[in-house]
Amino acid sequence: MRRLTVALGERAYEIQLGQGISQQPETWSALRGRRLKLLTDSQVAPLHLPPLRPLLGLADDDVMVVEAGEASKTWASAERVLDWMLAQKLARDAVLLALGGGVIGDLAGFCAAIYQRGIDFVQVPTTLLAMVDSSVGGKTGVNHARGKNLIGAFHQPRAVIADLATLRTLPPRELAAGAAEVIKYGMLGDATFFAELEAGALEALLRLEGDTPAAVVARCCALKAGIVGLDEREAVSGGPRALLNLGHTFGHAVETWTGYGAWLHGEAVGLGLAMAADLSARLGWIGADQAQGCERLLLRAGLPVRPPAGMTPADFRRLMAGDKKVAGGRLRLVLLRAVGEAVLTADFDDAALEATLRHYCGQP
Ligand SMILES: NC(=O)c1ccc[n+]([C@@H]2O[C@H](COP(=O)([O-])OP(=O)(O)OC[C@H]3O[C@@H](n4cnc5c(N)ncnc54)[C@H](O)[C@@H]3O)[C@@H](O)[C@H]2O)c1
Missing domain, CATH: 3.40.50.1970 (Rossmann fold)
Incomplete structure (x- = not known):
């Protein structure tokens, strides 16, 4: 134990x-x-x-x-x-x-x-x-x-x-949805863990193989416990706990657009992780290859990495404007300074956000 x-x-x-x-x-x-x-x-x-x-x-x-x-x-x-x-x-x-x-x-x-x-x-x-x-x-x-x-x-x-x-x-789809949150921890706070998932720990987790599930859950809990210990009640807007919302602003937009239940929460978060990584790459904070690496890992978990058909950039913008992280009328997003290092920021180029939304919604 x-x-x-x-x-x-x-x-x-x-x-x-x-x-x-x-x-x-x-x-x-x-x-x-x-x-x-x-x-x-x-x-x-x-x-x-x-x-x-x-x-x-x-x-x-x-x-x-x-x-x-x-x-x-x-x-x-x-x-x-x-x-x-x-x-x-x-x-x-x-x-x-x-x-x-x-x-x-x-x-x-x-x-x-x-x-x-x-x-x-x-x-x-x-x-x-x-x-x-x-x-x-x-x-x-x-x-x-x-x-x-x-x-x-x-x-x-x-x-x-x-x-x-x-x-x-647990049904495989629920397991995959949980894997999205696992991948989130690697992306937001632990590059070594992310690399281990890429090296095969992800599949071992999904197959519930040996000690891997316990080791992975322990790693995620340690990361979450560390953040909660610093910021128990999200007292400071934008404090460390906000980083746990990596992928969630895009994801909530999908959950609201589809009506809750059509997409599992973890599935929506998974897509949000891919979009946050893509935007971070467009801003030049991480490499395009790293953003693609995040998306590949999500795909390996069997997660959807494109929004539902018919959802547009305008839908995302409208729904993201209602996010709790909007401050002073400005949208703040959790993005990646590096794989393994997330930041909450309003300091991003809106044209880059538009490019990410268009790319994911399949609009040229
Ligand atoms: N409090 C928080 O910090 C926090 C963080 C993330 C998500 N949430 C909330 O968690 C909820 C989603 O949690 P979830 O994904 O666990 O959903 P859930 O509790 O609905 O469980 C998913 C499904 O799996 C079934 N199930 C559960 N354990 C099973 C098992 N071992 N074998 C077979 N079936 C099993 C459940 O009956 C359910 O049908 C959302 O309401 C979300 O808002 C809360």
Whole structure:
């Protein structure tokens, strides 16, 4: 088992990761004697809940199952979860476990944040995306009809328990979407890691081969933990945490244009990574060959690297103008000074952005 610490003073916590660790009683030793409740979804429950029930001593009413998918990340679902917790008269020393992907982690974390002003929760991520990204860092929340993640709270988990064995049942498309976030970490903060992915670690990850998934997830979590440790709440606009949004401004535009759900979040981020690299190359910050290298790696993961048919540069501009990173009316983007070194900047030539948008939208 690997252990990493997210260093946040009194809110510090450990990430435990390894093959089969959720089946080992010692993994849960810190929770012994606590009243446990577990939230999961309808796809994960039949696959990964049965062995946990006896281990954690969970009775039927200790478990709540919501429909699998993004549609469950709503205020209405949160209300149902809170109703369930209140009906059980949960005291403040109870612990809510989130068994599932980012949807369950965000929903459970949000409910834990606001139930009686905050109770402990533990992330038990079962998607690659949740293991490398959403389970670490304390962002919790639900979507609103006006947009994604508009209602939420910062609430750090007490622990993250990532059992790599759960990835064996994850559909390949979901695994690839998580790989986009993995590639993102290499591009934004670790050139050596990026080179290792290029040298074959990517395929070993996608095949869930040997120790590679654990090593890759540990590397990503260490990078994220380092950034979160510097900038827990994205307190300074444009602080280090903003770098985690590499690829996200372009990606969100695609997700909004297609209507949420048609493209997986990781797929949209993957395209955004290619576009950010392309723009960085047009600005002369990285070589054209390096930008192409990023795109090749995304393709090797089986990710789409062109926007949906019909999406135009004007669509991108309109949707990107609504991004949270717009400051003083000026669009800011996370771009690459080098592969392995991202910056948030408004200092880019608009003609270069137009060229990237036209290139990707297939307009001469
Ligand atoms: N809080 C954060 O910092 C943060 C960061 C990134 C993304 N997110 C959020 O995460 C969500 C996306 O997360 P996700 O991609 O994990 O989606 P998800 O939770 O919807 O999981 C994807 C699908 O895989 C299924 N699944 C999960 N684990 C499985 C397993 N082991 N085997 C088989 N099927 C499994 C789920 O039931 C679901 O159908 C979005 O809502 C996004 O906003 C949050």
